[in-house]
Structure formats: C-alpha cells, structure tokens
Amino acid sequence: MFLALDLTGVFAFALNGALTALRVTRIDIVGVVTLAMFTALGGGMVRDILLGAVPPATFVDWRYLAVAALGGLVAFVFGRHLQQLSRPILALDAAGLSLFAVTGALKGLDFGMGVVQATILGAVTAVGGGTLRDVLVREVPAVLSSGLYAVPALLGGLLVAGLVEGGLAVLPAALAGAVACFTLRMVGVRFDLHAPVPRSVLRPRP
Amino acid sequence: MFLALDLTGVFAFALNGALTALRVTRIDIVGVVTLAMFTALGGGMVRDILLGAVPPATFVDWRYLAVAALGGLVAFVFGRHLQQLSRPILALDAAGLSLFAVTGALKGLDFGMGVVQATILGAVTAVGGGTLRDVLVREVPAVLSSGLYAVPALLGGLLVAGLVEGGLAVLPAALAGAVACFTLRMVGVRFDLHAPVPRSVLRPRP
C-alpha cells in the first residue's frame, strides 16, 4: 500500500519531468527519460545523501528505476495527448508533492532528526527533483519563483513531523500532512496564490 | 567564540545570497530565504558529503539553519537599504569566505586528508554555496569568472593546512590563514585584480 503510493508519486513526477523535456527543443528519447528519472528520483536521492542513507533507496530498488523510466517513456510516446490532460496531471503532481513531503519527513525522524530538520528533508524530497530538472533545462527553479510550491511541502512535512513527535500514530499523522499539503497546493493553483514578494526589485547587477 | 565566528560567516553569506535573489525578478519570500540558505550552508554541506560526515553538521545543528534563515529574512525586509551598504557587506562576505576556507581545511585534516585535499575542501566550503546560488539563478558561477574569489580561499586553506601539518598550533595557523585570505580578497576587490586570462578566447561552438 505504502509502496504503491510512493510509486504513484514517482510515476507522476516522471511524467511531469518528461513533459518538461518535450518542451525543450533538440531533445531525444534518452534526454526525455533521463530528465524523467532526475525529476522523479532526484529529491529522494538528495534526501538520502544528506541522511547518509547510501546507496539511496530509490537507486537500489529496481522498481523505482523501472517506474520512473516507464513514466518517461509514456510521456515520450503520448506527449501530445498528455498535454491536453494538464489538469489531471497537475493533481497527480500535487499528489506526488504531498507524498514525498510526508515520506521525506518520516524518514528524517527515523534517522533521529528533529522536527525542523525532518520538515526541511520532506521539502527537499518533494521539491528537489523538480529543482534538478529546472537547472538541467536552464529554467529558474520553481521553488525560487513560485512560493506555493515549497510552502505546501513545508506545511505537510511540519504537520506529520510535529504530530508524530507529539505522540500521534504514523498513519493518521501522515494522512493529515498529505491532505494539508495537497489541499494548499490545489487551492494555490486554483486561485493563483503567491507568497509575499519583495516590495521593490533591486536594480540588476551592472 | 569559534561558533560565533562561524555563525557570523553563515549570516554574511545568507545576506549575500538573499540580496542576489532580490535582483532576480519574479522571486518571492520563499525563494529569497531558500537562496539565502543554499548560499550560506551549501558549501559546508558539499564538504561534509565529500568527507562522508553525514548528516552534515550545518544541517543537524538548528542554529545554523536559524541564522541562515534569519539572514534571508533580514535581506527580504531591508533589501533596499542594504543595497546602499555594499562596502560593509563586501567585507562581511570576505570574512565569511576566510572563515569557511579555514574551517573547511581544518575539518579536512581532522578526517585524515592530506594538505592538498584539505586545501581544496576549504575552497569548496568557501566557494560552494555561492556556486550553487549562481547555478540556481542562472549566472555563470563567480568561481569560474572572477579568479580572485577562489584564489584567496585556496591560499587561506593552504596556509592553515600547511602550518598545522608543519606542527603549528591550530589557533595561530587558523588566524594566519584567515588573515591572508581576507587581505588578498579585499586587495583584489580594491584594485580589481584578476587571475591571468587566456590570450585568445576560442571561437564559440557552432
């Protein structure tokens, strides 16, 4: 059950990464699948490297690799049609975000991190893959420019880590964190919410 | 005392990273704080990952996280005024560079590295955060284009590692390394010094 959810998140992120790749010109099937795997597995790898849990779980377990590669291939073949389904894919992406924020925070607690560190690890897991993707295709990472991507992940991670530290069982805490993250993300998308921006942008570097 | 100096460096780098973020358009408070934390803590994290000292110290100790986030928030709120203080901030940045070069090299020695490796680790600590920052906002990293950023860090790291290996006590060696790094950096800024550049730039790729 847990594994199935986790793999769903991986698949969603792989689709997302591959669809981004298809927007970049001069990219071939290897590039599409590579970008899909980076997006889907990158956040978990960075989390595991920071925790010292190497080799990363997503790398050792072949099912993660297979599902991520499958997501990339599906997007490569059906790219044009998937583009039409932007709303379901957005929801799938929000589900992946929620799941990764929660599992990342829980893994942080398992390794003896405090609540703050576990929350950050959750956000790193959720946002890291997309950040690697954006760096590779030379876009400013979404985490820097659209606040309601990182904020739901931080909220979800904080909820689950705080509740578990406060004595709640893991399952309801994880559910609460994931639902909060998913809801805030979808509300943010629906109403185009943003975190506060600076009152004035500074003058660019000379 | 040592911790206070280290946290001062973190604060300086966080300010620096956040001020860079403010120059990038379409960036919100989450992006500013994220970039501040990357800049302030990234170098130390890369150093600790290379040493196998995970989870990284700057991640486990909440004071590092708090000071880095605080630096980002201060820059977000007072960005316009801080822009005027470019000279003191430059000096603070050089102080952070010196401190990180020295502590990075010392940590390398602690983990049994040779002088050359410790020197490089010092430079990685000092320059790594800024390099991550530049990659995230899509600038060519300063370490590639302005030589007198990496050179002082290498000099400071080499001095402290060489002196400690040569038998000097840690405190005077650290002081010598930090002063040398700080001085060379400030002299370089004052007189706009550069490392040698290629005699002719090659023709760009087709």
Added chain:
Amino acid sequence: MFLALDLTGVFAFALNGALTALRVTRIDIVGVVTLAMFTALGGGMVRDILLGAVPPATFVDWRYLAVAALGGLVAFVFGRHLQQLSRPILALDAAGLSLFAVTGALKGLDFGMGVVQATILGAVTAVGGGTLRDVLVREVPAVLSSGLYAVPALLGGLLVAGLVEGGLAVLPAALAGAVACFTLRMVGVRFDLHAPVPRSVLRPRP
C-alpha cells in the same frame, strides 16, 4: 596498467572541460582549471557519493587531482593549438567515456549493486562530469540533447556488468564493454547519428 588507463581518461576529460571553458568569455585560469577538474572528476565523485564510498577515491588520491589540474593547465596554455586537433581530442574523449563507463559499472558490482544499477552507475561516471560542466557554463547538458553520448556509455556498462555477472572474467568483460562503447560513440560521431526524437515538440510554456 589499470591506473594508467584511468588517468588517461581523467586527462582527456580535463582537456575537454578546459577547452569548453575557453569558449566561455570572461573566464580566467582558475576558472579553466576548475572546470577541467569538475569535468574530469565529477562523474566519479557522484558515483562514489551514490555508493556511499566517501571520501571519493578521485579526491583522496592526489594523482587524480594532479592529472586533472595538469589537463586544465595544458589546455589553458595551448588552447589555440589544441582547437585544431579536434579529431584526436574527440577520440580521446570517447576513450575516457568508455573507460569511465566500464570502471563505474565494475565499481557498482563491487559494492553489491545489480546489473541495472551498475549500468546506470557506469553511465553516471561517464556522463556526470560533462553534465556538471554544462550546468556550470549554462549549456543544456549534452546527455539531454545528444543521445549518442549516453547510449554508448549505457551499452558499455551493461555489457561489462552483464558479462561479469554471467561468469566471465573481469578483464575480457571490461575490454568488450569499452570497445563497444568506443565504437558506437565514434560511429555516432562519424555519421551524426541520433536517438529517436519526439514526433512533435510541444508548445513552449506560456
């Protein structure tokens, strides 16, 4: 013998990285050498971090550092003349690619990885340094845009890992993998082959 081959690969990749640096304007000697070292040693470092084999071998052994720095210096001094030798350098680069794919896959097997993971580790070793190089100088990584760079590395890694798992001795397996990778890479360059590209590039993001 093995070490000599490995260092040849490091030297080839360092030349390659430094020649890329020379194409970027406003880059000094520190930048050239830094980019050479990233290109030559980055893939192996990422591999070792993923395997938990830290500190990375290429970092601890001073010969790797020295050969990589030497490659960067040679390119800095003789850049203009090397530019004429693009064909031998391309062959040297393909040799480095083959060697790293094979040694990376073998190291993965040594650490108990399966054939798929070992193959990916080989490709990461072979392609990782060049990807870091491209990110630092703000180009779309070659691994995303030119498929016959990653494909030969995957083929070489798969051959050596599969043959060794199947019971063949290491030396002939490594030879088979390296020759296959080198041949496919050179054939790809000669005939300008590409992996399949998407039938239609999607419309860019709004």
